[in-house]
Amino acid sequence: MLTERQRNVLEFIQTEQREKGVTPSTREIQSHFGLASQTSVMQYIAVLERKGFIDRHARKARALITPVQKVRITDIPIYGQIPAGMATLTEQTIEGHVSLDTRSVNASKNARTFALRVRGDSMIEAHILDGDIVILEDRKDVRSGDIVAALIDGETTLKRYVMEHGRPYLKAENPDYPNLVPARELRVQGVMVSLVRKQPAAQRRKRN
Amino acid sequence: MLTERQRNVLEFIQTEQREKGVTPSTREIQSHFGLASQTSVMQYIAVLERKGFIDRHARKARALITPVQKVRITDIPIYGQIPAGMATLTEQTIEGHVSLDTRSVNASKNARTFALRVRGDSMIEAHILDGDIVILEDRKDVRSGDIVAALIDGETTLKRYVMEHGRPYLKAENPDYPNLVPARELRVQGVMVSLVRKQPAAQRRKRN
DNA sequence: GAGATATCTGTTCATTTGAACTTGAAAAAT
DNA sequence: ATTTTTCAAGTTCAAATGAACAGATATCTC
Numbered sequence: 122m123l124t125e126r127q128r129n130v131l132e133f134i135q136t137e138q139r140e141k142g143v144t145p146s147t148r149e150i151q152s153h154f155g156l157a158s159q160t161s162v163m164q165y166i167a168v169l170e171r172k173g174f175i176d177r178h179a180r181k182a183r184a185l186i187t188p189v190q191k192v193r194i195t196d197i198p199i200y201g202q203i204p205a206g207m208a209t210l211t212e213q214t215i216e217g218h219v220s221l222d223t224r225s226v227n228a229s230k231n232a233r234t235f236a237l238r239v240r241g242d243s244m245i246e247a248h249i250l251d252g253d254i255v256i257l258e259d260r261k262d263v264r265s266g267d268i269v270a271a272l273i274d275g276e277t278t279l280k281r282y283v284m285e286h287g288r289p290y291l292k293a294e295n296p297d298y299p300n301l302v303p304a305r306e307l308r309v310q311g312v313m314v315s316l317v318r319k320q321p322a323a324q325r326r327k328r329n
Numbered sequence: 330m331l332t333e334r335q336r337n338v339l340e341f342i343q344t345e346q347r348e349k350g351v352t353p354s355t356r357e358i359q360s361h362f363g364l365a366s367q368t369s370v371m372q373y374i375a376v377l378e379r380k381g382f383i384d385r386h387a388r389k390a391r392a393l394i395t396p397v398q399k400v401r402i403t404d405i406p407i408y409g410q411i412p413a414g415m416a417t418l419t420e421q422t423i424e425g426h427v428s429l430d431t432r433s434v435n436a437s438k439n440a441r442t443f444a445l446r447v448r449g450d451s452m453i454e455a456h457i458l459d460g461d462i463v464i465l466e467d468r469k470d471v472r473s474g475d476i477v478a479a480l481i482d483g484e485t486t487l488k489r490y491v492m493e494h495g496r497p498y499l500k501a502e503n504p505d506y507p508n509l510v511p512a513r514e515l516r517v518q519g520v521m522v523s524l525v526r527k528q529p530a531a532q533r534r535k536r537n
Numbered sequence: 538g539a540g541a542t543a544t545c546t547g548t549t550c551a552t553t554t555g556a557a558c559t560t561g562a563a564a565a566a567t
Numbered sequence: 568a569t570t571t572t573t574c575a576a577g578t579t580c581a582a583a584t585g586a587a588c589a590g591a592t593a594t595c596t597c
Contacts, residue, residue: 124573142394143352143386146554158576163556168573178351182390182554182583186350222428225462225525248456254433266531316526317433323474332543354584366546371586376543390553390584 122172130154130165131174135187144183195223197256199236219254219317226256226315233259235311237270237279244268244279246294253318255279257311265289268313273303277310330380338362338373339382343395352391403431405464407444427462427525434464434523441467443519445478445487452476452487454502461526463487465519473497476521481511485518 123131133153137145145153147162156162166185169175178184199216219236226234239253247268249255257270265284270277271291280291280301291301331339341361345353353361355370364370374393377383386392407424427444434442447461455476457463465478473492478485479499488499488509499509 126574141386142384143389143392146390147556148554156575158578159555160557160559160577161575164574166555176350178349180555180582181351182354183392184351184555218430219433220428220430221433221525222426225427225429225527245456248453248458250456264531268528313528315528316524317429318524318526319433320476320521320523323472334544355586356584364545366548367585368547368587369545372544374585388552388585392585 123169123174127165127168127172130162131169131187134175134185138187144185144187146183195221195226195234197221197226197234197236199238199254219256221256221315221317234314235259236317237277237311239279243293243295243298244281246296247281249279249294249316250318252321253316255313256315256317258314259311263309263312269309270311270313272308272310273301279313282309331377331382335373335376338370339377339395342383342393346395352393352395354391403429403434403442405429405434405442405444407446407462427464429464429523429525442522443467444525445519447487451501451503451506452489454504455489457487457502457524458526460529461524463521464523464525466522467519471517471520477517478519478521480516480518481509487521490517 130150133150134145137143137149147159147166150162150165151159154162166175166177170177174187176186178186197219199219216238234256236254236256239249239251239255242251249268255268255270263269263282265282267282268279269282269291270279271282273291278291278301280293283290283292288302289307290303291307293300338358341358342353345351345357355367355374358370358373359367362370374383374385378385382396384394386394405427407427424446442464444462444464447457447459447463450459457476463476463478471477471490473490475490476487477490477499478487479490481499486499486509488501491498491500496510497515498511499515501508
């Protein structure tokens, strides 16, 4: 698809981006390849764009967008606590971000994606631990068996959603925790699609 | 640390970056905030830099580096199977990639990072499931208690590395699996630093 | 009150940078 | 054999862009 030279140019752009955080200008690319004319670079860029390897913002400086960025990386906000109304998901409650490519997340395209940091071990038998980051999707069709973040009687919890005899309840995956049967309403805020865990380092022993 | 206005400017820079893939120019920032003078923006940038919230490449266009970018995204190769010698980690054995920001991965900077798709449930009590993607780091100092990918007697397995009485062995986190005591040598190929799980969708019921 | 900091305006400059022409030659495809 | 693509160079522009300098007001601290 690409010639070797074209691939080299593309790789240079990507590498610069990764290492310096900024896309190189055409003249920087030029001097890197020892070209005598900046026009040559313009031609490479035109080809790369035509073949779909880069996007660009015309007439803007250093505005090439390479596949490194294009690998559809969703930047998912982590909420420390989901407030009652999903409408009120403001910047204030954001604890941080996880960036993940869309392939790794099971995420659908149109649904809003967000993340929660898990507190407690009520879902330990579903192999979700304290401190894990659970990625959820705000979608409508919840199935029995899905793990969801739900608003039950004013509080948000992560539980398994189970439909039994036509009535839903929330099942904790830990025998020490009670199942929650909603008194009035059960509002599902998101369905779990992925999980990211930072593995804590093992404790250092005396001997090391 | 930052005034409200300063924070707003920083957030705008970050948001633009995220959404457009390119850092805004000073004049774009200016017009967004309805400022009459571009100099005002220069002053904000100077403050943000002095306070350490952004880095920059002087005299280059759109060359602000915000924390969002500093969140380097590593593109981690997933190996279906690790061949015997780590030197032979070729493109052929790559099953895919995960892209993750370095914060989410516990990764150190200089170590080589790679990923494995977990087969089997021998680590289920460490809450690692079949199909999970385990991210590992090729580093030297392995501690007792670390979960590692190791080459033992010609095969690669994911196990917990335990040092006992000065001798290491590999512990499966599942009573149905035996621990592995190396006959001759135990070569650790990587130490687990993170985990990414795609949560499978719940099975559809008759009722839906 | 003096000094520091934050906020904003106005003007001017020198570079940087993308872009648009042109020409030429070798390689690849048809 | 002809056309297309790739690769490269030379020149010139206009716009985009960061930067510098001067001035003004308000707030807060010492």
